[in-house]
Amino acid sequence: MAAYIIRRLFFLLFVLFGVSVLIFGLMMTFSPERRAAAYITSPQQAKDIPRIVEQLGLDDPVYLQYLRWVGRVAQGNLGWSLVASSTVWDAFWRYFPTTLELNLFAAPLVILVGIWLGTLAGVNRDTWLDHATRIFAIVGWSLPTFLFALVLLMVFYGYFNIFSPGIISDSVQLWLADHPDQFTRYTGMYTIDGLLNGNLRVFADALAHLVLPVITQVIVVVALLMRVMRSGMIEEMGKDYVITARAKGADFRTIYHKHARKNALIPVITVAGQLVALSMEGSIAVEVIFNRQGMGWWLAGSATQLDMPVLMSVCLFIGVVFVVANLIIDLMYAAIDPRIRLE
Numbered sequence: 001m002a003a004y005i006i007r008r009l010f011f012l013l014f015v016l017f018g019v020s021v022l023i024f025g026l027m028m029t030f031s032p033e034r035r036a037a038a039y040i041t042s043p044q045q046a047k048d049i050p051r052i053v054e055q056l057g058l059d060d061p062v063y064l065q066y067l068r069w070v071g072r073v074a075q076g077n078l079g080w081s082l083v084a085s086s087t088v089w090d091a092f093w094r095y096f097p098t099t100l101e102l103n104l105f106a107a108p109l110v111i112l113v114g115i116w117l118g119t120l121a122g123v124n125r126d127t128w129l130d131h132a133t134r135i136f137a138i139v140g141w142s143l144p145t146f147l148f149a150l151v152l153l154m155v156f157y158g159y160f161n162i163f164s165p166g167i168i169s170d171s172v173q174l175w176l177a178d179h180p181d182q183f184t185r186y187t188g189m190y191t192i193d194g195l196l197n198g199n200l201r202v203f204a205d206a207l208a209h210l211v212l213p214v215i216t217q218v219i220v221v222v223a224l225l226m227r228v229m230r231s232g233m234i235e236e237m238g239k240d241y242v243i244t245a246r247a248k249g250a251d252f253r254t255i256y257h258k259h260a261r262k263n264a265l266i267p268v269i270t271v272a273g274q275l276v277a278l279s280m281e282g283s284i285a286v287e288v289i290f291n292r293q294g295m296g297w298w299l300a301g302s303a304t305q306l307d308m309p310v311l312m313s314v315c316l317f318i319g320v321v322f323v324v325a326n327l328i329i330d331l332m333y334a335a336i337d338p339r340i341r342l343e
Helices: 002-027 032-039 043-056 062-074 088-123 128-142 145-159 170-178 190-196 200-237 240-247 252-279 284-289 295-304 308-336
Strands: none
Touching (some): 002 308, 032 308, 088 128, 088 190, 088 200, 088 295, 145 200, 145 284, 170 200, 190 200, 200 252, 252 308, 284 295, 295 308
């Protein structure tokens, strides 16, 4: 196992190299002047673009530019974000905790609910329960995220005046501003920091603001996972070992939930891992509609304003996340199914 992990980590270096070359190639489609604009931090510098091009060597041979760019990235110098009015590095650590907080609550629910509903549908194939879950999956997968989010916002906040948009309420935000010495930002996530500070008011308020975004994320994403789990269960239930176990009078729970479901989890792990990795870039519709200033919100604003340093940096970040996610998925294969040997 250790040798396999070391080989995969070594292989990751080549994958990351390929990702970096691809992103740098996209950057090179722009003129040196346009790429120099990514490092402008004030209106005065806009008058000195030729000097910035010369200073950064943006008209040098491509291989030299690539080596300099990799060096800057390794030092955290990813350029200037017009949307955030700060460096991309600082803006990333400002917005990422909001997206991570949403996924910490949504991802486990997506996985657990998807596996549970998929197992029910597969075990009870062609029954009313199977038909109900399939309808739920079709509606959830085909329903536009922004539409579902708007409906939830209109019903709960517009009609019942609960679960307001945003990350935290204005009253709590004012209290935090007036008492900076009583609340320490450890992680940038209000729910986690509220618990770490022993402040249940902040925790409860931040959790209430997460209810509608989490529901939207779960309903829309869980449909795909549920369908994959259902297909896997139906396939496993038709195999010889299940038929033999049933003929011998084995317990229902042992057959379906211990053996069949465990084997059906292999394709589910792949889908779940990819979904979780993809969600790390933020759900644009969810974060924009619920006014959660996270990665999705930042990415949407950067796309409309052609904030290239942000777009390229997010692409690089997603590439790293997917590479690491694939390694974790491979390791989970062996943990769930000992027949899969990682040699």
